[in-house]
Amino acid sequence: MSNTSNDQYYVPHLARWPIVGSIGMTLTAVGAATFMNSETATTPVLMYLGFAVIIFMVFGWFAEVIKESENNVYNAQVDTSFRMGMVWFIFSEVMFFACFFGALWYVRNMSVPWLGGEGTGLFTNSELWAGYEGVWPTNGPGDIGGKFELIDPYHLPLVNTILLMASSITLTIAHHALVDGARKKVIGWLIATVVLGAAFLFFQVEEYIEAYQHLDLTLRSGIYGSTFFMLTGFHGMHVTLGAIMLTVITIRMIRGHFKPESHFGFEAVAWYWHFVDVVWLGLFIFVYII
Amino acid sequence: MSHAAVATHDHDHDHKPKGFVKRWLMTTNHKDIGTLYLIFALTMFIFGGALAMIIRLELFQPGLQFVQPDFFNQLTTMHALIMVFGAVMPAFVGFANWMIPIMIGAPDMALPRMNNWSFWILPFAFTMLASTFFMDGGAPAAGWTLYPPLVLQGGQNLAYAVFAIHMLGISSIMGAINVIATIMNMRAPNMGYLKMPLFVWTWLITAFLLIAVMPVFAGAVTMLLTDHYFGTSFFNAAGGGDPVLFQHIFWFFGHPEVYIMILPSFGIFSEIIPTFARKPLFGYVSMVYASAAIAFLSFIVWAHHMFSVGMPFGGELYFMYATMLISIPTGVKVFNWVSTMWKGAMTFETPMLWAIAFVILFTIGGFSGLMMAIAPVDFQYHDTYFIVAHFHYVLVSGSVFAIIAGVYYWIPKWTGNMYSERLGKIHFWWSAISINVLFFPQHFLGLAGMPRRIPDYSTQFAEFNMWSSIGGFAFGLAQIFFIIIVIRTIKGKGTTKATDRVWEGAKGLEWFIPSPAPHHTFQDGEAVKDEQLAHVSTH
Structure with missing residues (x-):
């Protein structure tokens, strides 16, 4: 053919x-x-x-x-198929995170209060876990994983929020430059995006080290540790993947790939990056702040 | 598209890749991939069926005769996992691959390489899952619903089962993305949404369900994995988690999952019934809306699987009424099928026989579903053989009947050979009678209080169990007979050559291409002609 x-x-x-x-x-x-x-x-x-x-x-x-x-x-029709593929792939990722956010919502609003004696949990509390208050954050009535402290949302997490928000902006600038045909500008802003992503990951690792070494907050710290590390951990993996994807399109830009009117690979990575960004906002609000 | 044009195409483009590896392992052809899916599904159907035969053998009489209780639990668990994920779902994806591109005039699936991967994950995943039978502690034995804490107390199998489920999920999601991209992007000119065959419509909706819920299932089993191996507390009350949380997440996946297994079946029967009633499908547009409504409702009714677990009173009431709502769009469908047959010039070829049996038996399954939707009485039915009877009426005489009927309906198009109508009718009556002997007594067993998933039972249940087992063996044997019919048709033994139209009353693009269908169809992007279509809605 x-x-x-x-x-x-x-x-x-x-x-x-x-x-x-x-x-x-x-x-x-x-x-x-x-x-x-x-x-x-x-x-x-x-x-x-x-x-x-x-x-x-x-x-x-x-x-x-x-x-x-x-x-x-x-041709353009193949391009549309790729676009649909990426959109629905990202939707599947949204549902994956929704599963863990849903679990967080359920334990905070349902099961932990029940363990503390609310609603139909009266006898569960008095007979099995007498004295347990059922207040978030908690590692449960069995004090699983021992006493722990929380990450302060307004230090590293806030810095990370700013980093990721900024990276979304730099990526959008790069995209606009690509449409305008200013290739050098694109490469510059893409590198800036990768650096911001890498910085985010660096601070995330720092935060985990602090949690494990100074705060006694681990994956085993009951339901708080479970939801905290699974949500931020899966997000961190997605940021890592996104940063690798960004690096790949940066190299492709340097090699002369992508045209102002046709650059699906670039856009797919951009969508993905904005998606991990939005997930982080959810994490920052529902895991760190509230 | 004229016959002459297709014939030249056939000549020009019918070059299949040479050699087994290139033809099957590296194929990008939607028909070959469809065939692979169907063969795989049939293999798994026999495997899962063999497990069911051992179950029925053990239950033939009270007392423990053949298997130990723990192995019995492995059998029920693996029977379900294999039938759901290995037989029914891949079979429908096989139909989707074979028929959707042909039905909408597309050259192939939208993403052909990914299509190959969707299939070729499955044999690996199921080998891994089946290998758990030989491990320390055996296969998963907590039921296909994998409820903690029981499932966390098994042997080594958990990690293998969880990873197998992850792989199946990846396969399903990629398959579903492909279906959506194909339907939304690959329709030939003049193939509007409301001209699509209903099978295409139901699969479009099914694909949305798959993408929405398979990741949720993946998340749920990931939590099981970390709870078991990494010390998290998602389902551990001492750590602030809740075992019931798993049930909520599982059924948020699980309820749409049951519609994933039935919507394509609705689609297949909505193709078959008009063909043999020689009338257009009654209420085409309402069928589309009803399918969409069923899909929407499937997301907001999940906790009706958990009435007896202990939910707030408001939750019981809400999930009861929401569940009952489903009977409205489902009723629309049943009435539409019946109305399609009303005053039609009906003939009763094998696919139509299965279709009529489906309408009746699926309705029985629907009614027992409605009974269990009533929360207070469900306390009596829960986890008894009544639920076993219910979901086998909807899954066997719903989904499996659709798969069998679909094979009879389209196999002349696939192979170019007409199956033996006489053998097909024998297969039908054999199955239709034995399935009722198999599952109808289970209603009575359940109402009398026999729990599901037990290898032994009180003596008052003996007679119905014996009948059920006899029906089970007969039904199992009938499906071996089905395989013989399929192989004879493929080989052209005792068959006649199929015409292009195959069925006198058939409409739709697949009946305007040669039989067997050429390796590549529709390469020109030529516009579809309205007179070839079954539904040209003026909506």
Whole structure:
């Protein structure tokens, strides 16, 4: 099939990478599961191997798509399919976070007050957990994980909020510059975005160190520790992924990819970055402040 | 599109990749991927069915004869997980892959490489899940609902099961994204939304449900994983968590999930019934709205699975009334199917027989659902064989019947061979009678108080259990017979060549291409002609 005709919807003939991805995924899963169940293993070798295979797959697959894209194989209709794919992928991520935010809402407004004797929890409280107040933040009536202190929202988290908000702005400036065809400006603002993202991650790690070493706040600190670390942890992973994606499009910009009128890869990363930004706002309000 | 044009296409573009690896492992063709999904689903159907046979064997008589209680729990759990995620869902995705691009005049699915990946995750995930049978502590045994704290007290299987579910979720989400992108972006010119076949409509809605709830399920099992291995307290009351929290999250996924398994089935029967009634589907637009309404309601009724767990009184009332609302759009559908048949020039080929049986048996399943929606009486039914009877009436005579009917309806198009009508009818009557022998007595068992998920029971339940088991073995055997019919049709043994139209009353694009369907269809982006379509709504 000729690969320059732009009037037909491009249907690739072979997909070499999915099976590699499946193998990588399975190695990761089996490696992680074996490691978790093992009492002696110290390094999940198989899991790391799986990660390596997945990274290999992602590079290979994306390289193929980028090559096709740069050779103008894709017409506007293919572009629309990619856009829809990204939008609905981000929607699935929204629902994943909604699950954890929902859990946070439920324990704060339902189960913790019940344990404290509210509503139908009267006898639960008096018979099982007498004296438990049921006030947030809590590690439960069993004091799971021991006494802990909270992160002050107006120090590192506030700095991180400002960093991420700023990174969304720098990314938008870069996007506008791309549409205007000012490529050097784009690269500059993209680098600024990556630096802001990296700074965010640095402070997030700092915050975790402080929590573990000085505040005794750990993943095991009852329901507060569970919701705190799972929500901020999954967010941190998404920021990491987003920062890697931003780095990739920065390199692609430097190599001369993307056109003012057609730059879906750039936009997809931008959408993703704004999405992790919005999730952070939710975290800042519902996990740190309130 | 004229026949001549298609024939030239056939000649020009029917080059299938050579060799097994390129043809199947690296395929991007929606028909080949659809075939892979369907074969995989059939394999899992036999696997899950074999587990069910052991269950019915053990329950044939009271007392423990064949399996130990713990293994029995593994059987019920794995039977459900495999049937839901391995058989029914992949089968419907197989239909979606095969039929949606053809039905809307698209060259292929919108994202063909990702389509390949959606499928090729499944065999790996299920191998991993099935391997738990051989581990210390065996397979998951807390029921497919995976309720804590019980599920956290099992053996090594939890991590493998959780990761398998993650992989299935990734596969489903990618598949659903592909369906949405295909339907919204790949329709041929003149294929408006309200001209789409109802199967396409129901799958569009199903895909939204999948993307919305599979991540929630992933989140729920992730919490199980961290509770078990990393010391979090999501479902531990001592740490301030709540085991009931899991039930809420699970059923927020689980209730839409049951509609994920039934909406495509509504779509398939909405194709079959008009064809053999030789009348357009009655109330096409209302069918679309009813499907959307069912999907919307599925998000706000989840706690009716938890009436007996202890909820605030207002919650019980709300979830009871909200659940009853579902019977309105579902009733619209049932009446529309019946009205389509009303005064139609009906014939009773095999797919139509399954469709009629579906309308009747699914309605029975719907009614028992309505009974359980009444919170106070559900306290009696909860966790008894009544619920087992209910969800098998909707899932077997709903979803599985749709899959079987769909195979009979479209297999002439897929293979170019007409299946044996005589064998098909034998398969139907064999299944339709045995399924009622299998599941109807379970209503009585449940009302009399026999709990579900037990390997042994009091002697007063013996007779109905024996009948149920006999029905079960007969139904299982009938499906082996089905496989023989399918293989004979593929090989063209004792069959006739199918015409392009296949069914006299059939309308829709798939009946205007050759049988078997060429490897590539619709490459020109040619406009669809209204007279080829079943529904041209003037809405």
